[in-house]
Amino acid sequence: DTAVSQTPKYLVTQMGNDKSIKCEQNLGHDTMYWYKQDSKKFLKIMFSYNNKELIINETVPNRFSPKSPDKAHLNLHINSLELGDSAVYFCASSAGLAGAFNEQFFGPGTRLTVL
Amino acid sequence: DQQVKQNSPSLSVQEGRISILNCDYTNSMFDYFLWYKKYPAEGPTFLISISSIKDKNEDGRFTVFLNKSAKHLSLHIVPSQPGDSAVYFCAASAYGAGNMLTFGGGTRLMVKP
Numbered sequence: 001d002t003a004v005s006q007t008p009k010y011l012v013t014q015m016g017n018d019k020s021i022k023c024e025q026n027l028g029h030d031t032m033y034w035y036k037q038d039s040k041k042f043l044k045i046m047f048s049y050n051n052k053e054l055i056i057n058e059t060v061p062n063r064f065s066p067k068s069p070d071k072a073h074l075n076l077h078i079n080s081l082e083l084g085d086s087a088v089y090f091c092a093s094s095a096g097l098a099g100a101f102n103e104q105f106f107g108p109g110t111r112l113t114v115l
Numbered sequence: 116d117q118q119v120k121q122n123s124p125s126l127s128v129q130e131g132r133i134s135i136l137n138c139d140y141t142n143s144m145f146d147y148f149l150w151y152k153k154y155p156a157e158g159p160t161f162l163i164s165i166s167s168i169k170d171k172n173e174d175g176r177f178t179v180f181l182n183k184s185a186k187h188l189s190l191h192i193v194p195s196q197p198g199d200s201a202v203y204f205c206a207a208s209a210y211g212a213g214n215m216l217t218f219g220g221g222t223r224l225m226v227k228p
Contacts, residue, residue: 031214043204043218055215077211088160094214102214103149
């Protein structure tokens, strides 16, 4: 019974395309996140989303946009994909309001390859 | 500009011995620290955390120590087991920053039987 799930697990696409990665959590959490793990294995926060409040890491290009249809889902849309977007993307969720110290639960990751 | 650093990319330890993983940070606004464990092709899994008001937190075989003046924390695993072999990430958060975590680069721990 997966707590945080992501689809697809692998995504291979051409430069310039638009793609989405879906994330769902069944933990009843209030806050969801997207992280990017680059080729050097560094995990970097991209977004935090809580109760319609979006906090964006300023280094994230505006080609990336999170969309939350409801509290259990936070999808990541990427426009005009570039080679440098190739990475593993992790979704995570936590209980409580953003700003509190709460353990984050991670999904299994989506490996995006841009050709 | 890495605000959280794990200077040892890998560590090899004999089963039954102590594993010590280190982490340094530069941002004095960080006041909550976590360790995550990651197996290949899986997401990070929370291991243990510590608030800046404490200097030690223990959970079974895992203990995290925090030295605020040195901006240093460490994770001790004792006794180490082969199943502990994984990549360990140190992470930090600052109150009011949306609970967003800043991760270190990870340390690959190999526990040899």
